[in-house]
Amino acid sequence: MTESKQADVFIVGAGIAGLMAARELARRGAQVLVVEQDEAVGGRLATRHLGPGRADSGAQFFTAREAEFQAWVDRWLDAGLVYEWSRGWSDGSLGTTPATGHPRYAVRGGMQALATHLAAGLPVQTGTRIVSIVPDGAGWLARDAGGSAYHAPALILTPPVPVALGLLDPDAAALAPSDHAILTHIDYTPCLSGLFWMNGDMRLPEPGAVQRPNATITWIADNRRKGISPDATLVTIHAGPDYSRQYWDRSDTEALNALASALQLFKDYRTEIVQSRLDRWRYATPIGIYRERCLKASDLPPLIFAGDAFGGPRVEGAALSGLAAAEHAASRA
Ligand SMILES: Cc1cc2nc3c(=O)[nH]c(=O)nc-3n(C[C@H](O)[C@H](O)[C@H](O)COP(=O)(O)OP(=O)(O)OC[C@H]3O[C@@H](n4cnc5c(N)ncnc54)[C@H](O)[C@@H]3O)c2cc1C
Numbered sequence: 109m110t111e112s113k114q115a116d117v118f119i120v121g122a123g124i125a126g127l128m129a130a131r132e133l134a135r136r137g138a139q140v141l142v143v144e145q146d147e148a149v150g151g152r153l154a155t156r157h158l159g160p161g162r163a164d165s166g167a168q169f170f171t172a173r174e175a176e177f178q179a180w181v182d183r184w185l186d187a188g189l190v191y192e193w194s195r196g197w198s199d200g201s202l203g204t205t206p207a208t209g210h211p212r213y214a215v216r217g218g219m220q221a222l223a224t225h226l227a228a229g230l231p232v233q234t235g236t237r238i239v240s241i242v243p244d245g246a247g248w249l250a251r252d253a254g255g256s257a258y259h260a261p262a263l264i265l266t267p268p269v270p271v272a273l274g275l276l277d278p279d280a281a282a283l284a285p286s287d288h289a290i291l292t293h294i295d296y297t298p299c300l301s302g303l304f305w306m307n308g309d310m311r312l313p314e315p316g317a318v319q320r321p322n323a324t325i326t327w328i329a330d331n332r333r334k335g336i337s338p339d340a341t342l343v344t345i346h347a348g349p350d351y352s353r354q355y356w357d358r359s360d361t362e363a364l365n366a367l368a369s370a371l372q373l374f375k376d377y378r379t380e381i382v383q384s385r386l387d388r389w390r391y392a393t394p395i396g397i398y399r400e401r402c403l404k405a406s407d408l409p410p411l412i413f414a415g416d417a418f419g420g421p422r423v424e425g426a427a428l429s430g431l432a433a434a435e436h437a438a439s440r441a
Contacts, residue, residue, distance in 0.1 A: 110255040115141035115231075117437045118250060118258050120238050120275070121266035123151025124423055125415040127226040128430030129264050129437070134230060136438050141258065142230060143250075145237035148220065149227045151266075152392070153423070155218025156303055158383055161340030163303045163331040164219045165387045168317070168344065169193055169212040170423035176431070177424045181213060189225055190215055193334060197319035200312075200328070200373065218336045219423075241265075242280040247409050250275075262410035262437045266430070268391035269294040269417050284406040290398055294417045297349035298356060299392035302367035306341040308379035310371075318374075324351040325370040345370050349393075360386045394421045401432035412436050 117133050119126045122144035130140045144151075152166035172178040184190035193214040215222045237253045247261035265272040269291050276283070283291065312318055316333025320326055327346040331337040345367040347355065355363040364384050371381070394417035401419045405411040412433045416422060419429030 110257070112257040112259065113141060115139050115258070115260045117141075117262045117264060118248065118260035119143070119264045119266065120241075120250070120272070121151060121415070122146075122149040122223065122227060122232050122234065123266055123415070123426060124153055124223060124226070125419075125426040125430035125433070126151075126264065126266040127223055127230070127232075128427045129266070129414060129434040130230050130232070130430075131226055132431050132434035133438060136434075138438060140231065141260070142227075142232040143236040143238060143252065143258070144232060144234045147235050148224075149232060149234060150220040150223035152389065153219040153223045154387070155220035155336070156385065156387070158303050158342055158385055159305045159340055161305055161331065161337040161342040162218055163337060163342040163344050164214075164329075164334075165301045165303060165344065166389060166392075167219050167423050168327060168329055168346075169214050170219075171210055171212060172424055173210075174424065174428060177428055180427065184215075184222070184225075185213075188216065189222065191335070194315040194317070197317055198313035199320050200318035214334060214336070216336070218331075238275055240277060241275045242277045243409050245409075248411070262412070264412045264414055264433045264437055266415045266426075266433075268296055268415070269394070269413065270296075271391070272413060281408060281411075283408070287403060287405050290403060291413065293396045294398065295395050296391040296417075297393045297395060298352045299349070299389040300347040300352040300355055300363050300367065301387040301389060302345045302347075302364050302384060303387070304343045304345065304364075304368060304371060304384045305382045306343060306371075306375065306379055307382050308341070308376065310341060310343060310374050310379070311376070312374050322348070324348055325367065328370055328374065343371065352392075356388065397421060401429045402436060404436050410437060 317329035414433035416426035419425030
């Protein structure tokens, strides 16, 4: 059945940017509505179940470089939602120990639990894919794939920028040339993420993860040692952008075999893969990011682009972008 809904601020995407924006706007008394195409909230904060175990597939940890975000993290630490996992990573070579750097935080139960926490009590409608957005008087009209309509004076778009641009009718909602140039400059690198349920322990260096930013395999982590998979050893492996592109169109089996080669160094000969699954993150990391925390479109009803392409290519950047978007939207809602 098609419906028609109204809100002060309509937010597309229930990743951390959309949810932080929604929380902040709700705190200020605005009536918000968040819609998310997936059945669960989180976006790239994605925790998967495999056999009796659990693994983070997208973001693995987060940092807090800005005081504004650290204040949120401190509250999550106090609530027991978040914990410090490490202060750095080994590159896997013999004798290396993690650096003693800034804290890398993880979330109890997996990264997605942070999104679930943020969404609690907010009007978030999952399983709803927006397919078109047009101006509607002084505001906006969005439609989902089922034909339902959403009216709001202000709109926050948090999908990856090429996806967000594809929702806007280019004739009815023509962006100013300068905004168009900024937004079309933003691109994303892909990431193949393999999750492997192992029948024995792994021998990854402390604290159970290896990071090699410029290698073909950039990340290997044992989710049991991380503390989110007490009943099974599940390993997450990420391929770097070039290796991800190389295997992007191959079958899941071929891509998983390529990723699984990285397991050899860290397992004994008796340890085998019980089951595996692949996630293809087409929009993993933004490049050509914008210098401001969000972009408020000119010459159109209130329309704000937000997400990690604005605040910085990580969880913290996306969160701060959501807060900045809320600030702009609040002044117009
Ligand atoms: C493999 C991988 C590893 C990473 N590792 C780290 C890490 O260790 N540390 C770190 O800080 N960051 C990491 N990141 C980056 C981090 O995950 C992101 O910066 C952050 O989660 C982005 O949040 P966001 O809200 O901007 O976007 P997203 O999480 O992508 O949220 C956008 C949401 O919009 C929804 N959506 C899209 N189109 C529509 C539509 N038409 N209708 C309705 N909903 C729609 C999507 O389903 C999604 O839920 C990683 C990312 C990936 C993919």
